[in-house]
Amino acid sequence: MRALTWHGTHDVRVDTMPDPEIVNPRDAIIKVTSTAICGSDLHLYDGVIPGMLAGDILGHEFMGEVVDTGPKSTLKKGQRVVVPFTISCGSCFFCEKQQYSACDNSNPVDKQDLSEKLYGHAVSGLFGYSHLTGGYPGGQAEYVRVPYSDVGPIVVPDGLKDEKVLFLSDILPTGWMAADNAAIEPGDTVAVWGCGPVGLFAIQSALIMGAEQVIGIDHHPHRLELAANLGARTINFEATRVSEALMEMSGGLGPDAVIDAVGMESHGFAVDSLLDKAKQKVGVGADRAHALREAIMAVRKGGRVSIPGVYGGFLDKFPLGAMMEKGLQIRTGQTHVQRYTKDLLHKIGEGQIDTTFLISHRLPLEKGPEGYKNFHDNQNEWTKVVLKPGE
Amino acid sequence: MPRNGDWMRQAQNSFDHYLPDVRGIRSRSRRPETLIGAVGIGLAVGAVTYMAARLMSSSNPPSDSAPGRTARRGPWFGDYTVSGRSVTINRRRKDLFAFWRDFQNLPAFMENIKKVELKDDKTSVWTIAAPLGREVDVETKIVEERDGKLIAWRSVPGSDIDTEGRITFSDAPGRGTVVTAIVAYKPPMGELGRLIAKLFQREPEIQGRRELKRFKMLMETGEITTSNPQRQSA
Numbered sequence: 001m002r003a004l005t006w007h008g009t010h011d012v013r014v015d016t017m018p019d020p021e022i023v024n025p026r027d028a029i030i031k032v033t034s035t036a037i038c039g040s041d042l043h044l045y046d047g048v049i050p051g052m053l054a055g056d057i058l059g060h061e062f063m064g065e066v067v068d069t070g071p072k073s074t075l076k077k078g079q080r081v082v083v084p085f086t087i088s089c090g091s092c093f094f095c096e097k098q099q100y101s102a103c104d105n106s107n108p109v110d111k112q113d114l115s116e117k118l119y120g121h122a123v124s125g126l127f128g129y130s131h132l133t134g135g136y137p138g139g140q141a142e143y144v145r146v147p148y149s150d151v152g153p154i155v156v157p158d159g160l161k162d163e164k165v166l167f168l169s170d171i172l173p174t175g176w177m178a179a180d181n182a183a184i185e186p187g188d189t190v191a192v193w194g195c196g197p198v199g200l201f202a203i204q205s206a207l208i209m210g211a212e213q214v215i216g217i218d219h220h221p222h223r224l225e226l227a228a229n230l231g232a233r234t235i236n237f238e239a240t241r242v243s244e245a246l247m248e249m250s251g252g253l254g255p256d257a258v259i260d261a262v263g264m265e266s267h268g269f270a271v272d273s274l275l276d277k278a279k280q281k282v283g284v285g286a287d288r289a290h291a292l293r294e295a296i297m298a299v300r301k302g303g304r305v306s307i308p309g310v311y312g313g314f315l316d317k318f319p320l321g322a323m324m325e326k327g328l329q330i331r332t333g334q335t336h337v338q339r340y341t342k343d344l345l346h347k348i349g350e351g352q353i354d355t356t357f358l359i360s361h362r363l364p365l366e367k368g369p370e371g372y373k374n375f376h377d378n379q380n381e382w383t384k385v386v387l388k389p390g391e
Numbered sequence: 392m393p394r395n396g397d398w399m400r401q402a403q404n405s406f407d408h409y410l411p412d413v414r415g416i417r418s419r420s421r422r423p424e425t426l427i428g429a430v431g432i433g434l435a436v437g438a439v440t441y442m443a444a445r446l447m448s449s450s451n452p453p454s455d456s457a458p459g460r461t462a463r464r465g466p467w468f469g470d471y472t473v474s475g476r477s478v479t480i481n482r483r484r485k486d487l488f489a490f491w492r493d494f495q496n497l498p499a500f501m502e503n504i505k506k507v508e509l510k511d512d513k514t515s516v517w518t519i520a521a522p523l524g525r526e527v528d529v530e531t532k533i534v535e536e537r538d539g540k541l542i543a544w545r546s547v548p549g550s551d552i553d554t555e556g557r558i559t560f561s562d563a564p565g566r567g568t569v570v571t572a573i574v575a576y577k578p579p580m581g582e583l584g585r586l587i588a589k590l591f592q593r594e595p596e597i598q599g600r601r602e603l604k605r606f607k608m609l610m611e612t613g614e615i616t617t618s619n620p621q622r623q624s625a
C-alpha cells in the first residue's frame with residue numbers, strides 16, 4: 001500500500017509499505033477514504049516530539065470502510081467508520097470511567113517505558129504519533145490496522161459525506177472537550193487563544209454550550225474571519241494589546257474561562273516565547289507557551305483554564321502564583337474521543353454542527369508532502385488539509 | 392548456607408505491609424513482621440551490613456510504611472536477583488487466581504517461558520529460553536497455596552536455575568484486584584550460568600513489570616496489545 005511516512009524534520013514522503021493484517025482478535029482493517037493533516041502532526045514535522053523513527057506512518061485523523069475483521073471485532077465488512085485517534089481497550093479502570101485517553105492497555109508494554117520515565121506514568125496508545133504513544137502506524141495511508149475495533153470506531157450513516165464526519169476522529173471532540181473543560185455557565189465570556197481547527201471548534205462548541213460571548217485570538221486574518229463567521233468576537237494580537245482588550249471586552253472582570261488552543265507551537269511576539277524557542281533548540285522539553293501564560297494572567301479570579309493544546313515537556317516561567325492567588329482551575333488532557341463521538345455525530349446529523357467550513361484544501365495522498373509544507377508555511381490560507389488515498 | 396526462602400520472606404513481608412495500606416486499612420501492629428523478616432535475612436546474608444543498611448537508613452524510619460524494595464538504599468538479597476511489582480487488574484480475584492494457577496498459561500504473557508509441562512498438580516517443568524538459542528528446564532513445585540489469594544513456587548533442588556516466586560491477589564474495592572508478584576533467580580555457576588545471568592539480571596525490574604502488565608492486558612482485554620501491523624514479524 002501507499003503511505004505517508006516520516007523521515008526527519010520537515011521530511012515526509014509517500015512510500016510503498018506492506019499492507020496491514022489482522023493481528024489480534026479485536027482488530028479491524030480499514031480502507032481509508034479520507035484522512036486529515038492535524039496541527040499536532042506539525043509537531044512531528046517540526047521534530048519536537050521524541051520517539052519518532054524514520055519510516056513511521058503518520059496520521060491520526062482518518063475514516064474509511066471496514067475491509068477485514070478479527071473474530072472479536074463488532075464491526076462488519078462494508079461499514080463506514082470514523083476512527084478516534086485515541087486507542088482504548090474499553091475495559092480497564094480508566095476506560096470504565098470514560099477517561100479513554102488514559103487507557104492502561106492500549107500502549108504496548110515495551111513502548112511504555114519511555115513515557116513512564118518522562119511523565120511518571122505510561123501514556124495511552126495513539127495512531128501515528130511516535131513510539132512514545134505506542135508506535136502505531138497511522139491513517140495517512142491506504143489501509144490501517146485498528147486495534148480494539150469494538151470500542152473506538154463509530155459507524156456513520158451513508159447519508160453523511162466523509163467531510164461532514166471526518167473530524168469526529170480528533171479535532172471536533174477535542175474542541176468540544178476544550179469547551180466542556182471550561183465549565184461554561186450562562187453569561188460567561190470565554191477567550192480562545194488560537195483560531196486553528198481546535199480553536200475554531202472550541203469556539204463553536206462554547207457558543208452551543210451557552211456562552212454569552214466567545215473571543216477568538218489569533219494573528220492570521222483568514223482564521224479570525226472564520227472565527228467571526230461562527231459568531232465569535234475577535235482579537236488580532238498583532239494589532240491589539242490582548243490583556244487590556246480582554247478586560248475591556250468583559251466589563252473589567254476578565255474572561256470567566258480561557259482556552260489555550262495553541263499549545264507548544266505558540267508564537268506570540270513576546271520575549272518569553274523567544275526564550276522558550278532558544279531553549280527548545282538546546283534540547284527536548286522547553287515548551288513554548290506564550291499563549292498559556294497570557295491566558296492565565298487574563299482569566300478572572302476563580303476562573304477556569306482549559307488546555308487542549310499539546311505540550312510535551314517542561315515549562316519555564318509558569319505563572320503558578322497567578323494560578324494560586326486567583327484560585328484558578330486548570331483542566332487539560334488528550335481528548336476522551338469515545339466519550340463524545342455519539343453525541344457529536346447526532347449534532348452533525350441534525351445540522352447543529354457543520355465542520356466542512358474548515359477544509360481549505362483537498363489533495364490526493366500522493367501529494368501529502370506538499371500538504372504538510374503548505375499547512376506548515378502558510379497557516380492563513382491552509383486551514384485544513386484532507387488527503388484522499390487512492391486518488 | 393543461606394536458606395532459600397529468607398529473601399522471600401523479607402520481600403513478601405514488605406509487600407504484605409504495603410498492600411493493605413494502599414486500601415487504607417493497615418494497622419501499625421504489622422510493623423514487627425518486617426523487623427522479623429529483616430532479622431531473618433540479616434542473619435542469612437551478613438548481619439552487620441544488612442542491619443545497618445536496613446535500620447539506620449533515614450528513608451526507613453518507623454513512620455515510613457513503603458515497601459522495603461522502594462527504599463533509596465535497596466535491600467540486599469545476596470546472590471538472588473529479585474523483582475517485585477504490583478498491578479491493579481480490573482477483574483475478579485478468583486478469575487485471576489484461576490488463570491495463574493494453571494501454570495500452562497504462563498507462556499502466554501511471560502516472554503522467557505517457552506512452555507510449561509505439568510507433572511502432577513503441584514509440580515511442573517518450565518522450559519526457559521536462554522541466550523544463543525539455548526533452553527533450560529526448571530522443575531518447580533508449588534510450596535504454598537491459599538485459594539484465591541496466594542501461590543508460591545520454588546525450583547526443586549538441583550535445577551539449573553534456583554528460582555522462587557510468589558504471587559498474591561487481594562481485593563481492590565471498585566477497581567478489581569491488586570496482584571503482586573515477587574520472583575527471585577539465582578543462576579548456576581559456569582558458562583550457562585553466565586548466559587542465564589545475562590538474561591535475568593540485565594533488567595529484572597523491567598522484565599517483571601512488563602510480564603505483569605502483559606498479564607493485566609490479557610486479563611482485561613483478552614489479548615496482548617501490539618502496534619505491529621503484521622502477524623509474523625517480531
Ligand SMILES: [Zn+2]
Pocket residue numbers: 038039040041060061085170171
Ligand atoms: Zn489531530
Ligand SMILES: [Zn+2]
Pocket residue numbers: 088089090091092093094095102103104105106
Ligand atoms: Zn482501557
